[in-house]
Amino acid sequence: MNAGEIIGVDLGGTKMLLGVVDPDSKVLWESREASTGQTEDELVELLVREIEEARGKCPGVAAVGLGIPATVDHDKGIARSAVNLPMENLPIREIAGERTGLPIVVDNDANVAALAEHLYGAAKGTRNAVMLTIGTGIGGGLILNGEVYRGATGAGAELGHTVIEVDGPPCQGNCPGRGCVETLASGTALGREGREAAEREPKSALGAMLAAGETIDGKAVTEAALGGDETARGVFDLVGSRLGVALTSFANIFEPEVFVIGGGVIAAGDLLLDPARRELAARALPPMKQIPVVAAELGSDAGMIGAAAMARIELERDAG
Protein backbone atom coordinates (compact mmCIF):
# COMPACT_ATOMS: atom_id res chain seq x y z
CA MET A 1 0.00 0.00 0.00
CA ASN A 2 1.11 3.54 -0.78
CA ALA A 3 -0.23 6.14 1.62
CA GLY A 4 0.00 8.99 -0.90
CA GLU A 5 0.08 12.53 0.45
CA ILE A 6 0.52 13.01 4.18
CA ILE A 7 0.52 16.10 6.36
CA GLY A 8 3.60 16.50 8.55
CA VAL A 9 3.39 18.92 11.47
CA ASP A 10 6.28 20.24 13.54
CA LEU A 11 4.57 21.85 16.52
CA GLY A 12 7.41 23.77 18.18
CA GLY A 13 7.61 26.06 21.20
CA THR A 14 7.61 29.18 19.02
CA LYS A 15 6.07 28.12 15.70
CA MET A 16 3.99 25.45 14.04
CA LEU A 17 5.25 24.29 10.66
CA LEU A 18 2.84 22.19 8.61
CA GLY A 19 3.42 20.66 5.20
CA VAL A 20 1.81 18.26 2.75
CA VAL A 21 4.49 15.71 1.86
CA ASP A 22 4.38 13.27 -1.03
CA PRO A 23 5.85 9.71 -1.04
CA ASP A 24 9.19 11.07 -2.34
CA SER A 25 9.40 13.41 0.67
CA LYS A 26 8.68 16.38 -1.56
CA VAL A 27 6.81 19.20 0.19
CA LEU A 28 3.79 20.12 -1.95
CA TRP A 29 2.39 22.87 0.26
CA GLU A 30 3.36 24.37 3.58
CA SER A 31 2.28 26.86 6.23
CA ARG A 32 3.97 28.45 9.22
CA GLU A 33 2.13 29.91 12.22
CA ALA A 34 3.33 31.35 15.54
CA SER A 35 2.65 29.11 18.55
CA THR A 36 4.17 31.23 21.34
CA GLY A 37 1.93 32.17 24.23
CA GLN A 38 -1.03 30.04 23.15
CA THR A 39 -3.06 27.93 25.53
CA GLU A 40 -3.50 24.18 25.05
CA ASP A 41 -6.97 24.72 23.56
CA GLU A 42 -5.71 27.42 21.21
CA LEU A 43 -2.93 25.14 19.99
CA VAL A 44 -5.47 22.41 19.21
CA GLU A 45 -7.66 24.91 17.33
CA LEU A 46 -4.64 26.17 15.38
CA LEU A 47 -3.67 22.62 14.47
CA VAL A 48 -7.15 21.63 13.27
CA ARG A 49 -7.55 24.86 11.31
CA GLU A 50 -4.23 24.42 9.54
CA ILE A 51 -4.93 20.76 8.75
CA GLU A 52 -8.23 21.75 7.16
CA GLU A 53 -6.53 24.51 5.20
CA ALA A 54 -3.96 22.02 3.89
CA ARG A 55 -6.71 19.60 2.88
CA GLY A 56 -8.37 22.44 1.01
CA LYS A 57 -5.20 22.69 -1.09
CA CYS A 58 -4.46 18.95 -1.31
CA PRO A 59 -7.73 17.00 -0.95
CA GLY A 60 -6.02 13.59 -1.24
CA VAL A 61 -4.28 13.79 2.15
CA ALA A 62 -4.41 10.36 3.84
CA ALA A 63 -3.12 11.03 7.35
CA VAL A 64 -1.36 13.43 9.71
CA GLY A 65 2.00 12.91 11.42
CA LEU A 66 2.49 15.17 14.40
CA GLY A 67 5.84 15.96 16.06
CA ILE A 68 5.55 17.60 19.48
CA PRO A 69 8.30 18.74 21.87
CA ALA A 70 6.87 16.62 24.69
CA THR A 71 7.14 13.23 26.27
CA VAL A 72 4.63 11.33 24.19
CA ASP A 73 2.70 8.12 24.73
CA HIS A 74 3.21 7.00 21.16
CA ASP A 75 0.85 4.01 21.24
CA LYS A 76 -2.01 6.01 22.77
CA GLY A 77 -1.29 9.26 20.94
CA ILE A 78 -1.11 11.35 24.11
CA ALA A 79 1.19 14.35 24.72
CA ARG A 80 2.05 13.59 28.32
CA SER A 81 4.28 16.41 29.46
CA ALA A 82 5.96 19.24 27.54
CA VAL A 83 8.79 21.38 28.87
CA ASN A 84 8.27 24.38 26.58
CA LEU A 85 4.58 24.10 25.56
CA PRO A 86 1.39 24.20 27.69
CA MET A 87 0.42 20.55 27.18
CA GLU A 88 -0.24 17.92 29.80
CA ASN A 89 -1.83 14.52 29.21
CA LEU A 90 -3.49 15.82 26.06
CA PRO A 91 -5.09 13.00 23.98
CA ILE A 92 -4.15 14.87 20.82
CA ARG A 93 -4.56 11.89 18.47
CA GLU A 94 -8.14 11.33 19.59
CA ILE A 95 -9.07 15.03 19.57
CA ALA A 96 -7.49 15.85 16.21
CA GLY A 97 -8.67 12.55 14.75
CA GLU A 98 -12.30 13.23 15.72
CA ARG A 99 -12.18 16.80 14.48
CA THR A 100 -10.61 15.98 11.10
CA GLY A 101 -11.61 12.37 10.44
CA LEU A 102 -7.98 11.58 9.56
CA PRO A 103 -5.65 9.00 11.11
CA ILE A 104 -3.19 10.88 13.37
CA VAL A 105 0.25 9.58 14.41
CA VAL A 106 1.87 11.40 17.35
CA ASP A 107 5.57 11.35 18.19
CA ASN A 108 8.21 13.42 19.90
CA ASP A 109 9.49 16.21 17.63
CA ALA A 110 13.13 15.17 17.94
CA ASN A 111 12.28 11.52 17.21
CA VAL A 112 10.73 12.49 13.90
CA ALA A 113 13.59 14.86 13.06
CA ALA A 114 15.98 11.97 13.70
CA LEU A 115 13.90 9.73 11.45
CA ALA A 116 14.05 12.35 8.67
CA GLU A 117 17.85 12.66 8.96
CA HIS A 118 18.08 8.86 9.03
CA LEU A 119 15.95 8.43 5.89
CA TYR A 120 17.05 11.45 3.86
CA GLY A 121 19.83 13.37 5.60
CA ALA A 122 23.05 13.27 7.60
CA ALA A 123 22.41 9.85 9.17
CA LYS A 124 21.41 8.12 5.93
CA GLY A 125 22.84 4.61 5.70
CA THR A 126 23.55 4.22 9.43
CA ARG A 127 21.92 1.75 11.80
CA ASN A 128 22.74 3.62 15.02
CA ALA A 129 22.57 7.41 15.18
CA VAL A 130 22.02 9.99 17.91
CA MET A 131 20.40 13.28 16.99
CA LEU A 132 20.11 16.42 19.09
CA THR A 133 17.85 19.30 18.08
CA ILE A 134 19.16 22.40 19.82
CA GLY A 135 16.86 25.39 20.02
CA THR A 136 14.93 26.84 22.97
CA GLY A 137 15.52 23.43 24.56
CA ILE A 138 17.43 20.32 23.47
CA GLY A 139 15.42 17.48 21.97
CA GLY A 140 16.80 14.02 21.42
CA GLY A 141 16.16 11.38 18.80
CA LEU A 142 17.60 7.88 18.69
CA ILE A 143 17.94 5.52 15.75
CA LEU A 144 18.98 2.17 17.25
CA ASN A 145 19.34 -0.95 15.11
CA GLY A 146 17.74 0.94 12.26
CA GLU A 147 14.59 2.03 14.11
CA VAL A 148 13.41 4.99 16.18
CA TYR A 149 13.83 4.13 19.87
CA ARG A 150 11.16 5.59 22.14
CA GLY A 151 11.26 3.72 25.45
CA ALA A 152 8.55 1.70 27.13
CA THR A 153 5.62 3.99 26.26
CA GLY A 154 7.25 6.54 23.95
CA ALA A 155 8.37 9.02 26.61
CA GLY A 156 12.07 8.20 26.22
CA ALA A 157 14.92 9.67 24.19
CA GLU A 158 14.72 12.89 26.20
CA LEU A 159 18.45 13.34 25.65
CA GLY A 160 18.31 17.04 26.60
CA HIS A 161 17.54 15.94 30.14
CA THR A 162 20.78 14.07 30.60
CA VAL A 163 22.52 15.46 33.67
CA ILE A 164 26.04 16.76 33.07
CA GLU A 165 26.43 18.66 36.34
CA VAL A 166 25.28 16.89 39.48
CA ASP A 167 24.74 20.12 41.46
CA GLY A 168 24.06 22.28 38.40
CA PRO A 169 21.40 24.96 37.99
CA PRO A 170 17.68 24.06 37.89
CA CYS A 171 16.55 22.97 34.44
CA GLN A 172 14.06 24.85 32.24
CA GLY A 173 10.29 24.78 32.02
CA ASN A 174 8.65 21.90 33.84
CA CYS A 175 11.76 19.69 34.14
CA PRO A 176 12.38 19.13 37.85
CA GLY A 177 16.05 18.25 37.22
CA ARG A 178 19.28 20.15 37.77
CA GLY A 179 22.31 20.44 35.53
CA CYS A 180 20.61 18.91 32.47
CA VAL A 181 22.47 19.56 29.22
CA GLU A 182 19.35 21.41 28.01
CA THR A 183 19.82 24.12 30.59
CA LEU A 184 23.59 24.36 30.00
CA ALA A 185 23.93 24.06 26.21
CA SER A 186 20.62 25.04 24.55
CA GLY A 187 19.94 28.23 22.61
CA THR A 188 18.51 29.60 25.86
CA ALA A 189 21.84 28.89 27.60
CA LEU A 190 23.70 30.51 24.71
CA GLY A 191 21.69 33.71 25.19
CA ARG A 192 22.15 33.68 28.97
CA GLU A 193 25.92 33.12 28.75
CA GLY A 194 26.06 35.71 25.95
CA ARG A 195 24.41 38.36 28.13
CA GLU A 196 26.85 37.66 30.95
CA ALA A 197 29.81 37.82 28.57
CA ALA A 198 28.51 41.08 27.06
CA GLU A 199 28.35 42.64 30.53
CA ARG A 200 31.82 41.35 31.37
CA GLU A 201 33.36 42.57 28.08
CA PRO A 202 31.69 45.89 27.20
CA LYS A 203 34.32 46.60 24.50
CA SER A 204 33.51 43.44 22.55
CA ALA A 205 31.09 43.40 19.62
CA LEU A 206 28.67 41.55 21.88
CA GLY A 207 29.13 44.23 24.56
CA ALA A 208 28.44 46.93 21.97
CA MET A 209 25.24 45.17 20.92
CA LEU A 210 24.11 45.12 24.54
CA ALA A 211 25.00 48.81 24.98
CA ALA A 212 22.99 49.60 21.83
CA GLY A 213 19.94 48.06 23.44
CA GLU A 214 19.87 44.92 21.32
CA THR A 215 18.45 41.72 22.77
CA ILE A 216 21.33 39.32 23.45
CA ASP A 217 19.84 35.92 22.64
CA GLY A 218 21.23 32.85 20.92
CA LYS A 219 20.75 34.46 17.53
CA ALA A 220 22.64 37.63 18.52
CA VAL A 221 25.54 35.60 19.96
CA THR A 222 25.64 33.58 16.72
CA GLU A 223 25.73 36.75 14.59
CA ALA A 224 28.54 38.26 16.65
CA ALA A 225 30.53 35.02 16.63
CA LEU A 226 30.14 34.54 12.87
CA GLY A 227 31.30 38.16 12.52
CA GLY A 228 34.52 37.26 14.33
CA ASP A 229 33.89 38.62 17.86
CA GLU A 230 36.18 36.72 20.24
CA THR A 231 33.85 37.19 23.21
CA ALA A 232 30.94 35.63 21.34
CA ARG A 233 33.25 32.86 20.13
CA GLY A 234 34.23 32.25 23.76
CA VAL A 235 30.56 31.73 24.59
CA PHE A 236 30.32 29.11 21.84
CA ASP A 237 33.46 27.47 23.16
CA LEU A 238 31.86 27.15 26.60
CA VAL A 239 28.46 25.97 25.37
CA GLY A 240 29.97 23.70 22.69
CA SER A 241 32.28 22.04 25.21
CA ARG A 242 29.28 21.31 27.47
CA LEU A 243 27.54 19.81 24.45
CA GLY A 244 30.68 17.69 23.93
CA VAL A 245 30.44 16.40 27.51
CA ALA A 246 26.91 15.18 26.81
CA LEU A 247 28.09 13.65 23.52
CA THR A 248 30.81 11.84 25.50
CA SER A 249 28.13 10.20 27.62
CA PHE A 250 26.05 9.33 24.53
CA ALA A 251 29.15 7.94 22.76
CA ASN A 252 29.96 5.66 25.70
CA ILE A 253 26.30 4.65 26.06
CA PHE A 254 25.29 4.11 22.42
CA GLU A 255 28.45 3.80 20.33
CA PRO A 256 26.53 5.39 17.45
CA GLU A 257 27.95 5.71 13.94
CA VAL A 258 27.22 9.42 13.86
CA PHE A 259 26.00 12.36 15.93
CA VAL A 260 23.67 14.70 14.05
CA ILE A 261 23.14 18.17 15.48
CA GLY A 262 20.18 20.22 14.27
CA GLY A 263 17.89 23.01 15.48
CA GLY A 264 18.32 26.76 15.29
CA VAL A 265 21.67 26.84 17.10
CA ILE A 266 23.39 24.84 14.35
CA ALA A 267 23.41 28.08 12.32
CA ALA A 268 26.77 28.62 14.09
CA GLY A 269 28.16 25.45 12.44
CA ASP A 270 31.67 24.51 13.50
CA LEU A 271 31.79 27.33 16.06
CA LEU A 272 29.48 25.06 18.05
CA LEU A 273 30.64 21.67 16.79
CA ASP A 274 34.44 22.06 17.04
CA PRO A 275 34.55 22.49 20.84
CA ALA A 276 32.06 19.60 21.12
CA ARG A 277 34.29 17.39 18.94
CA ARG A 278 37.32 18.39 21.03
CA GLU A 279 35.65 17.31 24.31
CA LEU A 280 34.43 14.06 22.74
CA ALA A 281 37.92 13.20 21.47
CA ALA A 282 39.47 14.02 24.86
CA ARG A 283 36.95 12.30 27.13
CA ALA A 284 35.23 9.34 25.41
CA LEU A 285 36.47 5.76 25.76
CA PRO A 286 39.02 4.87 23.05
CA PRO A 287 36.72 3.11 20.55
CA MET A 288 34.24 6.02 20.71
CA LYS A 289 36.58 9.01 20.38
CA GLN A 290 36.34 9.27 16.60
CA ILE A 291 32.59 9.22 16.14
CA PRO A 292 31.73 12.01 13.65
CA VAL A 293 29.71 15.00 14.86
CA VAL A 294 27.92 16.57 11.88
CA ALA A 295 25.29 19.20 11.21
CA ALA A 296 21.79 18.12 10.26
CA GLU A 297 21.12 18.37 6.54
CA LEU A 298 17.39 18.92 6.35
CA GLY A 299 17.36 22.22 8.23
CA SER A 300 14.12 23.52 9.67
CA ASP A 301 12.04 21.10 7.57
CA ALA A 302 13.36 17.98 9.33
CA GLY A 303 10.58 17.79 11.93
CA MET A 304 7.81 18.30 9.40
CA ILE A 305 9.21 15.82 6.87
CA GLY A 306 10.00 13.28 9.60
CA ALA A 307 6.52 13.54 11.09
CA ALA A 308 5.03 12.78 7.69
CA ALA A 309 7.50 9.90 7.19
CA MET A 310 6.62 8.45 10.59
CA ALA A 311 2.90 8.53 9.79
CA ARG A 312 3.62 6.95 6.39
CA ILE A 313 5.68 4.12 7.93
CA GLU A 314 3.01 3.33 10.51
CA LEU A 315 0.12 3.49 8.05
CA GLU A 316 1.89 1.24 5.56
CA ARG A 317 2.89 -1.19 8.30
CA ASP A 318 -0.65 -1.34 9.70
CA ALA A 319 -1.97 -1.94 6.19
CA GLY A 320 0.43 -4.89 5.89
Place this chain on the structure above:
Amino acid sequence: MNAGEIIGVDLGGTKMLLGVVDPDSKVLWESREASTGQTEDELVELLVREIEEARGKCPGVAAVGLGIPATVDHDKGIARSAVNLPMENLPIREIAGERTGLPIVVDNDANVAALAEHLYGAAKGTRNAVMLTIGTGIGGGLILNGEVYRGATGAGAELGHTVIEVDGPPCQGNCPGRGCVETLASGTALGREGREAAEREPKSALGAMLAAGETIDGKAVTEAALGGDETARGVFDLVGSRLGVALTSFANIFEPEVFVIGGGVIAAGDLLLDPARRELAARALPPMKQIPVVAAELGSDAGMIGAAAMARIELERDAG
Protein backbone atom coordinates in the same frame (compact mmCIF):
# COMPACT_ATOMS: atom_id res chain seq x y z
CA MET B 1 18.78 -27.20 17.58
CA ASN B 2 19.62 -27.50 21.28
CA ALA B 3 23.18 -26.48 22.11
CA GLY B 4 23.33 -28.69 25.24
CA GLU B 5 25.91 -27.81 27.87
CA ILE B 6 27.75 -24.50 27.51
CA ILE B 7 30.58 -22.96 29.50
CA GLY B 8 29.87 -19.47 30.80
CA VAL B 9 32.83 -17.38 31.94
CA ASP B 10 32.70 -14.15 33.95
CA LEU B 11 36.22 -12.78 33.65
CA GLY B 12 36.24 -9.97 36.22
CA GLY B 13 38.90 -7.55 37.43
CA THR B 14 39.55 -9.58 40.59
CA LYS B 15 38.30 -13.11 39.81
CA MET B 16 37.37 -15.43 36.98
CA LEU B 17 34.17 -17.40 37.51
CA LEU B 18 33.56 -20.29 35.11
CA GLY B 19 30.62 -22.67 35.02
CA VAL B 20 29.12 -25.39 32.88
CA VAL B 21 25.48 -24.41 32.33
CA ASP B 22 22.73 -26.68 31.00
CA PRO B 23 19.78 -25.58 28.81
CA ASP B 24 17.66 -24.91 31.92
CA SER B 25 20.34 -22.47 33.19
CA LYS B 26 21.35 -24.97 35.87
CA VAL B 27 25.04 -24.77 36.80
CA LEU B 28 26.48 -28.33 36.62
CA TRP B 29 30.05 -27.50 37.63
CA GLU B 30 31.91 -24.34 38.48
CA SER B 31 35.33 -22.94 39.30
CA ARG B 32 36.61 -19.65 40.70
CA GLU B 33 40.17 -18.34 40.21
CA ALA B 34 41.85 -15.06 41.15
CA SER B 35 42.56 -12.76 38.17
CA THR B 36 44.14 -9.78 39.97
CA GLY B 37 47.60 -8.72 38.87
CA GLN B 38 47.82 -11.11 35.91
CA THR B 39 49.18 -10.11 32.53
CA GLU B 40 47.14 -10.45 29.35
CA ASP B 41 49.00 -13.68 28.44
CA GLU B 42 48.49 -15.13 31.91
CA LEU B 43 44.77 -14.37 31.73
CA VAL B 44 44.52 -16.21 28.41
CA GLU B 45 46.42 -19.21 29.87
CA LEU B 46 44.15 -19.22 32.92
CA LEU B 47 41.07 -19.13 30.71
CA VAL B 48 42.22 -21.99 28.44
CA ARG B 49 43.29 -24.11 31.44
CA GLU B 50 39.94 -23.66 33.19
CA ILE B 51 37.97 -24.39 30.01
CA GLU B 52 39.92 -27.64 29.60
CA GLU B 53 39.34 -28.56 33.25
CA ALA B 54 35.60 -27.97 32.81
CA ARG B 55 35.56 -30.15 29.68
CA GLY B 56 37.29 -32.86 31.67
CA LYS B 57 34.29 -32.85 34.02
CA CYS B 58 31.61 -32.31 31.36
CA PRO B 59 32.87 -33.66 28.01
CA GLY B 60 29.69 -32.70 26.13
CA VAL B 61 30.34 -28.95 26.28
CA ALA B 62 29.39 -27.34 22.95
CA ALA B 63 30.66 -23.77 23.24
CA VAL B 64 32.01 -21.05 25.50
CA GLY B 65 30.38 -17.71 26.31
CA LEU B 66 32.82 -15.16 27.64
CA GLY B 67 31.87 -11.99 29.54
CA ILE B 68 34.70 -9.45 29.86
CA PRO B 69 34.70 -6.03 31.56
CA ALA B 70 35.90 -4.34 28.37
CA THR B 71 34.63 -2.60 25.29
CA VAL B 72 34.18 -5.58 22.99
CA ASP B 73 33.95 -5.96 19.24
CA HIS B 74 31.20 -8.51 19.49
CA ASP B 75 31.14 -9.55 15.82
CA LYS B 76 34.90 -10.04 15.64
CA GLY B 77 35.32 -11.41 19.18
CA ILE B 78 37.94 -8.86 20.17
CA ALA B 79 38.42 -7.32 23.64
CA ARG B 80 39.24 -3.81 22.52
CA SER B 81 39.89 -1.83 25.66
CA ALA B 82 39.41 -2.70 29.33
CA VAL B 83 39.40 -0.18 32.17
CA ASN B 84 40.25 -2.60 34.99
CA LEU B 85 42.01 -5.50 33.17
CA PRO B 86 45.24 -5.53 31.11
CA MET B 87 43.59 -6.21 27.74
CA GLU B 88 43.89 -4.21 24.55
CA ASN B 89 42.74 -5.30 21.09
CA LEU B 90 42.99 -8.93 22.17
CA PRO B 91 41.43 -11.32 19.58
CA ILE B 92 40.25 -13.54 22.42
CA ARG B 93 37.68 -15.48 20.36
CA GLU B 94 40.28 -16.50 17.82
CA ILE B 95 42.95 -17.35 20.41
CA ALA B 96 40.69 -19.31 22.76
CA GLY B 97 38.92 -20.91 19.80
CA GLU B 98 42.17 -22.20 18.30
CA ARG B 99 43.46 -23.42 21.64
CA THR B 100 40.27 -25.28 22.63
CA GLY B 101 38.58 -26.10 19.31
CA LEU B 102 35.30 -24.73 20.70
CA PRO B 103 33.10 -21.92 19.33
CA ILE B 104 33.64 -18.83 21.52
CA VAL B 105 31.18 -15.95 21.89
CA VAL B 106 32.60 -12.77 23.45
CA ASP B 107 30.57 -10.00 25.04
CA ASN B 108 30.82 -7.27 27.61
CA ASP B 109 30.37 -8.65 31.16
CA ALA B 110 27.56 -6.27 32.03
CA ASN B 111 25.72 -7.05 28.78
CA VAL B 112 25.61 -10.73 29.66
CA ALA B 113 24.62 -10.00 33.27
CA ALA B 114 21.76 -7.89 31.91
CA LEU B 115 20.76 -10.76 29.61
CA ALA B 116 20.72 -13.17 32.56
CA GLU B 117 18.54 -10.83 34.65
CA HIS B 118 16.28 -10.34 31.60
CA LEU B 119 15.88 -14.09 30.99
CA TYR B 120 15.82 -15.39 34.56
CA GLY B 121 15.94 -12.54 37.09
CA ALA B 122 14.74 -9.10 38.10
CA ALA B 123 14.06 -7.87 34.55
CA LYS B 124 12.13 -10.97 33.45
CA GLY B 125 9.10 -10.08 31.33
CA THR B 126 10.29 -6.58 30.41
CA ARG B 127 11.21 -5.33 26.94
CA ASN B 128 13.31 -2.37 28.07
CA ALA B 129 15.60 -2.63 31.08
CA VAL B 130 18.78 -0.91 32.22
CA MET B 131 21.24 -2.82 34.38
CA LEU B 132 24.24 -1.51 36.27
CA THR B 133 26.83 -3.84 37.77
CA ILE B 134 28.56 -1.92 40.54
CA GLY B 135 31.86 -3.30 41.80
CA THR B 136 35.42 -2.04 41.25
CA GLY B 137 33.91 -0.12 38.33
CA ILE B 138 30.38 0.28 37.00
CA GLY B 139 29.36 -1.85 34.05
CA GLY B 140 26.24 -1.24 32.01
CA GLY B 141 23.88 -3.57 30.21
CA LEU B 142 20.92 -2.56 28.07
CA ILE B 143 17.91 -4.59 27.04
CA LEU B 144 16.10 -2.51 24.41
CA ASN B 145 13.06 -3.82 22.55
CA GLY B 146 13.75 -7.24 24.06
CA GLU B 147 17.36 -7.56 22.90
CA VAL B 148 20.83 -6.75 24.23
CA TYR B 149 21.92 -3.40 22.78
CA ARG B 150 25.64 -3.13 22.05
CA GLY B 151 26.19 -0.19 19.69
CA ALA B 152 27.69 -0.16 16.23
CA THR B 153 30.47 -2.71 16.90
CA GLY B 154 29.67 -3.91 20.43
CA ALA B 155 31.65 -1.28 22.33
CA GLY B 156 28.57 0.54 23.61
CA ALA B 157 26.45 0.34 26.77
CA GLU B 158 29.38 1.64 28.83
CA LEU B 159 26.90 3.23 31.20
CA GLY B 160 29.52 3.65 33.93
CA HIS B 161 31.21 6.22 31.73
CA THR B 162 28.25 8.56 31.69
CA VAL B 163 29.41 11.96 32.91
CA ILE B 164 27.51 13.32 35.90
CA GLU B 165 29.96 16.08 36.83
CA VAL B 166 31.31 18.19 33.97
CA ASP B 167 34.46 19.26 35.86
CA GLY B 168 34.58 16.17 38.08
CA PRO B 169 37.64 14.13 39.07
CA PRO B 170 39.53 12.05 36.48
CA CYS B 171 37.95 8.64 35.91
CA GLN B 172 39.55 5.29 36.78
CA GLY B 173 41.89 3.02 34.88
CA ASN B 174 42.28 3.83 31.20
CA CYS B 175 39.14 5.98 30.88
CA PRO B 176 40.26 9.44 29.77
CA GLY B 177 37.03 11.03 31.05
CA ARG B 178 36.23 13.15 34.07
CA GLY B 179 33.28 12.97 36.44
CA CYS B 180 32.01 9.62 35.11
CA VAL B 181 29.50 7.93 37.42
CA GLU B 182 31.99 5.02 37.69
CA THR B 183 34.50 7.20 39.50
CA LEU B 184 31.85 8.80 41.73
CA ALA B 185 29.56 5.89 42.65
CA SER B 186 31.46 2.58 42.23
CA GLY B 187 32.72 0.35 45.02
CA THR B 188 36.06 2.12 44.59
CA ALA B 189 34.33 5.47 45.22
CA LEU B 190 32.57 3.99 48.25
CA GLY B 191 35.92 3.01 49.75
CA ARG B 192 37.49 6.38 48.96
CA GLU B 193 34.58 8.36 50.44
CA GLY B 194 34.54 5.91 53.39
CA ARG B 195 38.21 6.59 54.21
CA GLU B 196 37.61 10.34 54.10
CA ALA B 197 34.56 10.01 56.34
CA ALA B 198 36.48 7.76 58.77
CA GLU B 199 39.19 10.42 59.07
CA ARG B 200 36.60 13.17 59.52
CA GLU B 201 34.63 11.21 62.14
CA PRO B 202 37.12 9.28 64.28
CA LYS B 203 34.43 8.48 66.89
CA SER B 204 32.24 6.66 64.37
CA ALA B 205 32.34 2.88 63.90
CA LEU B 206 34.03 3.55 60.57
CA GLY B 207 36.58 5.79 62.31
CA ALA B 208 37.24 3.06 64.89
CA MET B 209 37.85 0.53 62.09
CA LEU B 210 40.38 2.89 60.54
CA ALA B 211 42.09 3.46 63.92
CA ALA B 212 42.27 -0.34 64.39
CA GLY B 213 44.23 -0.58 61.14
CA GLU B 214 41.45 -2.12 59.07
CA THR B 215 41.33 -1.42 55.35
CA ILE B 216 38.44 0.92 54.64
CA ASP B 217 37.09 -0.31 51.31
CA GLY B 218 33.60 -0.70 49.91
CA LYS B 219 33.10 -3.90 51.88
CA ALA B 220 34.13 -2.27 55.17
CA VAL B 221 31.80 0.69 54.59
CA THR B 222 28.98 -1.75 53.81
CA GLU B 223 29.62 -3.72 57.04
CA ALA B 224 29.65 -0.57 59.14
CA ALA B 225 26.52 0.79 57.47
CA LEU B 226 24.60 -2.49 57.86
CA GLY B 227 25.70 -2.43 61.53
CA GLY B 228 23.99 0.96 61.93
CA ASP B 229 26.93 3.40 61.81
CA GLU B 230 25.55 6.80 60.79
CA THR B 231 28.84 7.90 59.24
CA ALA B 232 28.94 4.87 56.97
CA ARG B 233 25.26 5.39 56.14
CA GLY B 234 26.10 8.97 55.21
CA VAL B 235 28.66 7.63 52.73
CA PHE B 236 25.96 5.44 51.16
CA ASP B 237 23.63 8.43 51.04
CA LEU B 238 26.25 10.40 49.08
CA VAL B 239 27.20 7.57 46.71
CA GLY B 240 23.60 6.38 46.30
CA SER B 241 22.41 9.89 45.44
CA ARG B 242 25.11 10.15 42.74
CA LEU B 243 23.90 6.80 41.41
CA GLY B 244 20.40 8.30 41.37
CA VAL B 245 21.62 11.22 39.26
CA ALA B 246 22.92 8.76 36.66
CA LEU B 247 19.62 6.84 36.85
CA THR B 248 17.81 10.14 36.20
CA SER B 249 19.74 10.51 32.95
CA PHE B 250 19.08 6.87 31.98
CA ALA B 251 15.37 7.25 32.86
CA ASN B 252 15.03 10.32 30.62
CA ILE B 253 17.07 8.66 27.86
CA PHE B 254 15.61 5.12 27.84
CA GLU B 255 12.30 5.19 29.71
CA PRO B 256 13.01 1.60 30.80
CA GLU B 257 10.49 -0.52 32.68
CA VAL B 258 12.99 -1.29 35.42
CA PHE B 259 16.47 -0.49 36.69
CA VAL B 260 18.37 -3.54 37.95
CA ILE B 261 21.39 -2.94 40.17
CA GLY B 262 23.89 -5.75 40.69
CA GLY B 263 27.54 -6.27 41.52
CA GLY B 264 29.26 -6.49 44.90
CA VAL B 265 28.01 -3.12 46.16
CA ILE B 266 24.38 -4.25 46.07
CA ALA B 267 25.15 -6.18 49.29
CA ALA B 268 24.14 -2.89 50.97
CA GLY B 269 20.62 -3.23 49.48
CA ASP B 270 18.30 -0.31 50.19
CA LEU B 271 21.10 1.65 51.91
CA LEU B 272 22.35 2.18 48.36
CA LEU B 273 19.04 2.06 46.47
CA ASP B 274 16.90 4.36 48.64
CA PRO B 275 18.96 7.53 48.06
CA ALA B 276 19.14 6.60 44.36
CA ARG B 277 15.33 6.23 44.23
CA ARG B 278 14.94 9.56 46.03
CA GLU B 279 17.07 11.42 43.44
CA LEU B 280 15.29 9.70 40.56
CA ALA B 281 11.86 10.68 41.93
CA ALA B 282 13.00 14.27 42.51
CA ARG B 283 14.83 14.87 39.22
CA ALA B 284 13.46 12.72 36.38
CA LEU B 285 10.82 14.00 33.95
CA PRO B 286 7.27 13.25 35.20
CA PRO B 287 6.56 10.04 33.23
CA MET B 288 9.91 8.55 34.35
CA LYS B 289 9.85 9.36 38.08
CA GLN B 290 8.26 6.08 39.15
CA ILE B 291 10.49 3.61 37.35
CA PRO B 292 11.36 0.85 39.86
CA VAL B 293 14.96 0.49 41.01
CA VAL B 294 15.52 -3.10 42.16
CA ALA B 295 18.39 -5.34 43.20
CA ALA B 296 19.64 -7.99 40.79
CA GLU B 297 18.32 -11.46 41.63
CA LEU B 298 21.02 -13.74 40.27
CA GLY B 299 23.82 -12.47 42.49
CA SER B 300 27.40 -13.22 41.56
CA ASP B 301 26.36 -15.92 39.07
CA ALA B 302 24.63 -13.46 36.71
CA GLY B 303 27.67 -12.86 34.48
CA MET B 304 28.51 -16.54 34.15
CA ILE B 305 24.92 -17.64 33.47
CA GLY B 306 24.36 -14.73 31.08
CA ALA B 307 27.58 -15.50 29.16
CA ALA B 308 26.41 -19.08 28.66
CA ALA B 309 22.92 -17.87 27.65
CA MET B 310 24.43 -15.45 25.13
CA ALA B 311 26.52 -18.20 23.54
CA ARG B 312 23.45 -20.47 23.46
CA ILE B 313 21.28 -17.81 21.76
CA GLU B 314 23.92 -17.11 19.11
CA LEU B 315 24.69 -20.77 18.42
CA GLU B 316 21.03 -21.67 18.09
CA ARG B 317 20.40 -18.65 15.86
CA ASP B 318 23.39 -19.47 13.63
CA ALA B 319 22.16 -23.07 13.39
CA GLY B 320 18.80 -21.69 12.20
